[in-house]
Amino acid sequence: MTETPAPDSIEAAKTRRRWISIGETVGILALIISGISLWDAHKERTESRVEAAKVKPVPIAPLVLTAIADAAGETLKIASPNPDRVIQTQTIVFPTALDVSSVDTTGNPRIEAGWFASGLRSAVGDNRKKARLPIGIITHYTDGGTDRDDTALYEIGHSWRARLLQHDVPVLEGITLVQRNPKDLQSSLDARWTKAHPPA
Structure with a gap:
């Protein structure tokens, strides 16, 4: 013979089911x-990266060389006034009128008379x-550890x-900057030489 649950037991079961349903709902809401x-x-992170990508890069300050002559004026020691910029190699190019080959230096930037x-x-x-x-x-x-090239x-x-x-x-007394990144270095040199020394 089947026993009929007491009214209190039925009510308690309903209450438990309600609490379970509420708990499940709260859990789902928390998950959402x-x-x-x-x-x-x-x-937000994606937007931050996009904004960072839009920031324009800081332009590189141009390299400006300085030179100090030795006591006899036979050699100019070339350097960069910025200690973070270390000269590795240089090629010195002369006007065609001098009929002199270009000179390469490594580790000892200089110009010799x-x-x-x-x-x-x-x-x-x-x-x-x-x-x-x-x-x-x-x-x-x-x-600053980045390799760069400069022509002037x-x-x-x-x-x-x-x-x-x-x-x-x-x-030799010193050097002064005239022009940065000429399209044709040799042509620019020759034109400047000719202007200072026009043909007779």
């Missing part, structure tokens, strides 16, 4: 809220006076030293 929070966080003295003396003839010689300098350097046109300030039993020699 967590999902929304996760999505918001992901969206002996590289072009004969060519300059022949090019100017007897018109030896205080002047500026256009040169091209192609520099490979590191900038400079001028060497120089005078002449007369010698009794030998040829006169140029005395």
Whole structure:
């Protein structure tokens, strides 16, 4: 014979089922809220990355070289005033009129008067006076650990030293920047030389 549950037992069972349903609903709501929070966080990170990508890169400051002459004016020691920029190699290019080959340096950036003295003396003839010689300098350097290259046109300030039993020699004084990144370095050098030394 089947026993009929007491009214109290039936009511208690209904109450338990209600609590289970409420608990399940709360759990589902918590899961939904967590999902929304996760999505918001992901969206915010994505938007932050997009905004960061839109930020324009900081332009690289141009390389400007300085030079110090030795006591005799025979050599110019080239350097960058920025200690984070370390010169690795350089190619020094001369005007065609001097009939002098370009010179490569590694680890010891410099310009020596002996590289072009004969060519300059022949090019100017007897018109030896205080002047500026256009040169091209192609520099490979590191900038805070990043490799970079620079091409520029400079001028060497120089005078002449007369010698009794030998040829006169140029005395180097320093360099000054004339032009950055010329389209054709050799052509720019030759044009500047011709302007300062027009054909007779």
